[in-house]
């Protein structure tokens with residue numbers, strides 16, 4: 402849940418209200434799209450939900466707990482294990498191969514059982530490039546590696562910021578279908594400015610403008 406979330410950015414010349422008193426409740430699972438034009442506050446909202454950045458005022462509540470009242474260690478734990486992040490530019494480590502990129506979150510968490518890696522590799526259909534260098538695969542494959550890396554922690558929530566922003570229509574549909582599939586048993590929140598994709602795949606579409614909610618449409622009732 403987010404309650405009365407406001408984020409102000411102070412720059413040398415101006416004060417930007419990126420989020421303006423926003424209140425929302427998300428379901429436990431399903432595919433929720435956040436749509437809006439560039440500058441509407443989508444990425445700011447994502448950074449608050451992921452605990453990467455702190456709001457100026459208001460709360461992010463996960464379960465019963467208010468995220469930013471947690472101590473640093475708990476917030477770090479939330480970011481590392483509760484949330485899986487996917488970005489437009491993939492954020493893969495180029496010096497290591499596909500398998501090792503997917504293994505990284507487990508290593509950070511101190512998990513020694515790597516058996517889940519092959520499961521997620523199969524799920525996102527990248528068995529053929531398992532040991533390839535990241536620099537030698539296509540952008541569609543890169544995003545599937547990034548999805549596998551987000552999935553390997555088995556986190557309760559996946560946040561994707563413009564995940565298909567650099568992909569052609571074929572790979573956009575592969576990635577959207579994959580996000581749809583993984584939203585069957587967890588919450589997947591996808592930020593996009595692709596309204597058509599949002600309406601094609603989304604269970605719920607939240608439109609934002611100038612840091613406020615413009616429209617909130619549920620297509621499939623979620624729990």
Ligand code: ADP
Pocket residue numbers: 410411412417418419437438439440441442443444445446
């Ligand atoms: P979107 O992801 O929808 O394009 P953002 O959340 O990135 O929008 O930005 C919302 C508003 O906040 C924009 O006006 C943007 O210029 C401003 N903004 C975002 N990040 C910063 C920052 N670090 N410093 C100053 N202004 C920012």
Ligand code: MG
Pocket residue numbers: 443444445562
């Ligand atoms: Mg953005």
